[in-house]
Every structure is written in C-alpha cells, then in structure tokens.
Amino acid sequence: MPELPEVEVVRRGLERWVSGRTVEGVDVLHPRATRRHLAGAEDFARRLEGRRIGPARRRGKYLWLPLDGAAEAVLAHLGMSGQLLVQPVGAPDEKHLRIRLRFEDGEGTELRFVDQRTFGGLSLHGAAPGAADGLPDVIAHIAPDPLDPAFDAELFHAALRRRRTTVKRALLDQSLISGVGNIYADEALWRSRLHYDRPTATLTRPRTTELLGHIRDVMNDALAAGGTSFDSLYVNVNGESGYFSRSLDAYGREDEPCRRCGAPIRRRPWMNRSSYFCPRCQRPPVIRRAAGRSAPARPAPAASGPRRSG
DNA sequence: CGTGGCCCCTGATTGC
DNA sequence: TGCAATCAGGGGCCAC
Structure with missing residues (x-):
C-alpha cells in the first residue's frame, strides 16, 4: 500500500x-524481495533469527522494525503492490508470498x-548516526513527511x-517531502487549485503553506478512513481494505464532474503515469517567454492561463 | 550538480 | 479466443 x-x-x-515478538525463523521464497539486503537472502534470514522486534516506525512510505534496541532494524518498503499480513500459521500461502517471518511465541x-x-x-540496516528512532542509514536522505x-x-x-x-514532480520527490504519491499529490493539488505543471519557483510562501495544509488534511482524512483501496492489493495487516477511495476528489475521476465547479475532471499522461485535475479550477501556468526585443505573441486561447472575470 | 527519462515486475483490462 | 498494447498506488539508476 x-x-x-x-x-x-x-x-x-x-x-x-x-x-515485542521474537523471530524464530525466516523463509525467503523469492530472492528479489531481499535485493536491497546486499549480503543476500540467506544472510538476511540468519541474522533475524532470535531477534526481538521493537516498536514499528515509519518515515514517509518506509517502515522499519528495530531489533533488540535501535542499533539495527528491518526496513520495509511496499513498492507498488507489497503487503505485510499477519496470518494464522498454516494458512495457505498467498500466490505472491515472498517472505515469511515465524515467531517463537505460541500466538499462532x-x-x-x-x-x-x-x-x-x-x-536489514544499521541506524544512521544521530538520527531519531533508529532511522536506517540507507533512508537518511529521505525527507521527513508532513505528519512528522x-x-x-x-x-x-x-x-x-x-x-x-x-510542483507535482517536487511533491513526488521523497528527498524534499516524503510520503506523497500519485493519489495524494493529485488530491492536494486539487484542494489547492494548483495545476501539476506549475513551476515551483513561482510558489509564494502563503501558497506553499496552503498546499502543505491540504496535504496534511487529505492524508489525515484518508488515515481516518483506513487508507485508499481500489482492490484487494491494498489492505491492512489483517487483509482489510480502506474506504477513502469514495472520498477522492480528483484521482481516478476522469470525466466525472468536479465537486467544486462541475467541470469534467481530466486525465493527462504524465511521467508514465496519469495526472487527474479539474481544467477549470486548476488552470495551467502561463508560459512566459524570456524578455526579448520582439513583442511576444498573445498566448493562444487554449494555452491561456487563469482569467479574472471582474 | 539537478533534472528528466527509462527501467524494473506481474496481472487486469481494453481493443483489434 | 488470442494477442498486443496500455495501465497500475513505487523508486533506483543513468545520461544529459
């Protein structure tokens, strides 16, 4: 998720x-799932045996589980389709089960x-020197997220x-702000009435403040609904879906009316993905030419920016 | 160096 | 039916 x-x-x-539980053993069923553990799947499994798992931490989209204190931690990233599921021992293996952690206790x-x-x-990684909560060194470059x-x-x-x-590229750059992906970027931009192609250098301090407020609001709203699930790929550790998808204002709503102005939401190919936006509320930025000797032509109507009507 | 394009994977859906 | 193209919430890497 x-x-x-x-x-x-x-x-x-x-x-x-x-x-609080102690690892008894680890089964790596697909080596690619531990590819960021450079010492290999076997090393990953062996070094986890007998370790006690501490409080679960998160920065942006990264999770980690400190082991026996905070010097070392299991780092998890879910990518596009990863799930961490707590399942009964003996439940049938999922089709795409990659790694299993067994525990010493009798919780079943x-x-x-x-x-x-x-x-x-x-x-598995060591903690970054001086960082809080045992932040793994390999994600020290990830910016704090807006709820931190x-x-x-x-x-x-x-x-x-x-x-x-x-602006949207910047929102997806995890070294500037973490935790924002394609859905919440589009949602926050819609709430902020900002077009995704707005150059970041044109944002005033109040605009940035407003944008950050909307990012936090939409994330907190989604959290209260258990997250956004379009299908069974996106579930909590008990396999349950969240229901924020019904509250989305832009993402996935192509041709449906904007909840603010009624104009049909548009979808545009963007960085091998899609951007959803309201063409009326979120006007594209005006393309300005560098100052030159010849007077610039008037912008074509289709490419014109926001107009003030009165 | 910052920036943008490409690539990594599997599966569902759509169109021919 | 079959097959190809497209698309999907992720980020790392590598030219320019």
Whole structure:
C-alpha cells in the first residue's frame, strides 16, 4: 500500500500484532524481495533469527522494525503492490508470498510479505548516526513527511523556490517531502487549485503553506478512513481494505464532474503515469517567454492561463 | 550538480 | 479466443 496513509495503517497493525515478538525463523521464497539486503537472502534470514522486534516506525512510505534496541532494524518498503499480513500459521500461502517471518511465541500467527510486482522488499540496516528512532542509514536522505513534527516547512519552501521543476514532480520527490504519491499529490493539488505543471519557483510562501495544509488534511482524512483501496492489493495487516477511495476528489475521476465547479475532471499522461485535475479550477501556468526585443505573441486561447472575470 | 527519462515486475483490462 | 498494447498506488539508476 504505497502512500503515507496506507503505510501508516500497516505500521499500526505491526505495532499491535508484531512488536515485542521474537523471530524464530525466516523463509525467503523469492530472492528479489531481499535485493536491497546486499549480503543476500540467506544472510538476511540468519541474522533475524532470535531477534526481538521493537516498536514499528515509519518515515514517509518506509517502515522499519528495530531489533533488540535501535542499533539495527528491518526496513520495509511496499513498492507498488507489497503487503505485510499477519496470518494464522498454516494458512495457505498467498500466490505472491515472498517472505515469511515465524515467531517463537505460541500466538499462532506469522508475518508475511506478499508482493505481486516485487518492487518492494525487506532488508536489514544499521541506524544512521544521530538520527531519531533508529532511522536506517540507507533512508537518511529521505525527507521527513508532513505528519512528522520534525518536518520543516521553511526548509521545504526554500527548496521549492530553488528548484527548476514543477510542483507535482517536487511533491513526488521523497528527498524534499516524503510520503506523497500519485493519489495524494493529485488530491492536494486539487484542494489547492494548483495545476501539476506549475513551476515551483513561482510558489509564494502563503501558497506553499496552503498546499502543505491540504496535504496534511487529505492524508489525515484518508488515515481516518483506513487508507485508499481500489482492490484487494491494498489492505491492512489483517487483509482489510480502506474506504477513502469514495472520498477522492480528483484521482481516478476522469470525466466525472468536479465537486467544486462541475467541470469534467481530466486525465493527462504524465511521467508514465496519469495526472487527474479539474481544467477549470486548476488552470495551467502561463508560459512566459524570456524578455526579448520582439513583442511576444498573445498566448493562444487554449494555452491561456487563469482569467479574472471582474 | 539537478533534472528528466527509462527501467524494473506481474496481472487486469481494453481493443483489434 | 488470442494477442498486443496500455495501465497500475513505487523508486533506483543513468545520461544529459
């Protein structure tokens, strides 16, 4: 379950059902699922045996489980289709079961990493020096997420102004702000009435503040609904879907009326994915030519920016 | 260096 | 039916 609210739902499930338990053994059923553990699947499995799992942590879309304190942790990323499921021991293996963690206790459940597309995985890493909560060193470059008290809005705004990129690209750049993916980027931009191709350098401080507020709001709303699920690929540790998909305003709503103005929501190919937006509420940025000696032609009507009507 | 394009995978759906 | 093309919530890597 890819984006922050879905990953947070999983984190809470791990905290409830896995933290405090001791690993008895690990089965790696697909080597690609541990490819970020450079020492290999066997090393990953052996080093987990007998370790006690601490409180579940999260930054953006990354999860980690500290082991016997905070010096080392199991890092998890769900990619596009990863699931962490707490299943009864002996339940039939899922078709795309990649890794199984068995526990020493008699609770009768095990932790399973199931991942159809194998973009996700588990790995073992030391903590970054000086970082809080045993943050694994390999994700030290990931920015705090907007629900983290450590998130620095001033720093974020300064980075946006410095960048020569567009606002949606920036939202998906996990080194600037983490946890935002394609769904919540489109939702926050819709709420902010911002077009995805708006250059970040044009954002004023109030606009950045408003955008951040909408990101936090939509993520908290989604969290309260158990996350966004379009199908059974996106579930919590007990296999249950969230129901925020019914509350989406832009994502996946092509040709449906904008809930604000009634114009049909549009879908545009964008970075090998899609961007959903309201063509009336979210006007494309005006393309400005560099100042030259010849007067620039008037922009074509189709490419014109927002107009003030009065 | 920052930026943008390509690639990694499997499966569901759509169109010919 | 079969087959190809397209699309899907992720990020790493590598040219420019």
